[in-house]
Amino acid sequence: MRVFLGITGASGAPYARRLLRALAGAGCDVGVCVSRAAIEVLATELYADARLSRDEILARLTEGTGDAVTIYEVDDWRAPYASGSAKVDAYIICPCSMGTLGTIASGAMQNLIHRAASVALKEERKLVLCPRETPLSTIHLENMLTVRRAGATILFLAPGFYHGRGSLETMTVDDLLDFVVARVLDQIGLDNALIPRWGS
Numbered sequence: 001m002r003v004f005l006g007i008t009g010a011s012g013a014p015y016a017r018r019l020l021r022a023l024a025g026a027g028c029d030v031g032v033c034v035s036r037a038a039i040e041v042l043a044t045e046l047y048a049d050a051r052l053s054r055d056e057i058l059a060r061l062t063e064g065t066g067d068a069v070t071i072y073e074v075d076d077w078r079a080p081y082a083s084g085s086a087k088v089d090a091y092i093i094c095p096c097s098m099g100t101l102g103t104i105a106s107g108a109m110q111n112l113i114h115r116a117a118s119v120a121l122k123e124e125r126k127l128v129l130c131p132r133e134t135p136l137s138t139i140h141l142e143n144m145l146t147v148r149r150a151g152a153t154i155l156f157l158a159p160g161f162y163h164g165r166g167s168l169e170t171m172t173v174d175d176l177l178d179f180v181v182a183r184v185l186d187q188i189g190l191d192n193a194l195i196p197r198w199g200s
């Protein structure tokens with residue numbers, strides 16, 4: 001399965017890392033594009049070191065993923081994800097900032113992440129957007145409705161607490177990440193057993 005993963009500058013870098021590893025582990029061919037703001041958030045949330053270079057951050061992020069992952073620059077218009085003629089099974093933006101969401105909703109394409117999302121919508125392919133912001137303004141809500149009406153799936157970075165991994169005392173941050181990542185994988189039709197399924 002060929003998947004595009006856009007990582008933007010909303011809080012939620014741990015979800016992006018977990019998702020990337022799950023996609024690579026499942027044998028997907030993953031094209032990754034990381035926005036400039038996302039580099040700052042990755043440095044802050046994953047490595048607690050704002051001085052890390054972009055190359056170092058990307059090397060750490062893709063560690064252990066073998067040749068499953070290809071990194072694309074934000075202005076790489078020659079990337080396969082910039083055109084509808086390339087075969088791509090699913091597009092995910094996780095986390096998705098309100099800035100990127102608004103740009104997609106407007107139809108503007110300032111970087112490869114916006115362009116890939118726009119291609120997904122025009123080609124009627126699966127596009128999963130994982131926003132994180134709170135509280136939400138009317139502008140945010142209207143942008144979400146716009147992209148939903150255009151065909152995108154809005155999958156908020158909002159973990160549930162009922163996934164059968166024991167009590168609150170034994171539940172870990174990884175369990176909460178897995179809760180959301182499993183829902184993303186379900187959305188793109190990728191079989192996974194990250195969390196026990198309700199009723200099973």
Ligand SMILES: Cc1cc2nc3c(=O)[nH]c(=O)nc-3n(C[C@H](O)[C@H](O)[C@H](O)COP(=O)(O)O)c2cc1C
Binds near residue numbers: 038096
């Ligand atoms: C540490 C940090 C956390 C942020 N968290 C959020 C967030 O949760 N949601 C959001 O929409 N923007 C958040 N932002 C702001 C975005 O990074 C900013 O709007 C940026 O322009 C988004 O650009 P991008 O969509 O190209 O990544 C955060 C920024 C930083 C530095």
